[in-house]
Amino acid sequence: MTGLTLSQKTVVKRLEADMLSALQKTRDKIATGKASAALTRWFGANSTALANSVKGKVARMRSVLLKRTIKCLDGEKSRPAGTNAEALGYDTGLFDGGISESDRVARMLDDDDSIHIDPNFKSLPRTASGAASGWTGQDQLETLFHELSHIVLGTDDEKLDDNATTAYGGANARRLAVQSAARPQNNAENWGFFIEECGT
Numbered sequence: 001m002t003g004l005t006l007s008q009k010t011v012v013k014r015l016e017a018d019m020l021s022a023l024q025k026t027r028d029k030i031a032t033g034k035a036s037a038a039l040t041r042w043f044g045a046n047s048t049a050l051a052n053s054v055k056g057k058v059a060r061m062r063s064v065l066l067k068r069t070i071k072c073l074d075g076e077k078s079r080p081a082g083t084n085a086e087a088l089g090y091d092t093g094l095f096d097g098g099i100s101e102s103d104r105v106a107r108m109l110d111d112d113d114s115i116h117i118d119p120n121f122k123s124l125p126r127t128a129s130g131a132a133s134g135w136t137g138q139d140q141l142e143t144l145f146h147e148l149s150h151i152v153l154g155t156d157d158e159k160l161d162d163n164a165t166t167a168y169g170g171a172n173a174r175r176l177a178v179q180s181a182a183r184p185q186n187n188a189e190n191w192g193f194f195i196e197e198c199g200t
């Protein structure tokens, strides 16, 4: 954490601890076959192949958080008032299959990739509440998983079938999981909510 105000630091520090435990819980739930409903809700399917792929990516997100610091920076002064956060990283993430091992190591060591905490972050609820099937908006914990998935997995912010609406928020992420098989797996928001549901 660099350049955050004291209150931002306190919030992010607490969320970091929650993130590690949520990622562990999520991995364990998938491994023991208890994540089927959540896989279907956020990724549109629950095949063994999909479960294994998601489990591997969740484990990578956790190992990155354990092994290195993801800098959280203050984006409040420079970013629009309505934005929650922004990730700066490699478009293809840290584990892109197409890069060489030395490039991968260099990406892991590059601490320029970072999460900017934007003006609207403090207005979000800390976590979602109620049943996951009814989650509509965004929250702080989910937002940090969303940004972490951009950095580690190289996810994007995908659009719904109307090709205009970015699938932000719980309702749109669930809609995307019905509309497409591939896009939810590349949509940061779907990772954010999947991990929040399984990990809390």
Ligand SMILES: [Zn+2]
Residues within 6 Å of the ligand: 146, 150, 156, 157, 188
């Ligand atoms: Zn995003």
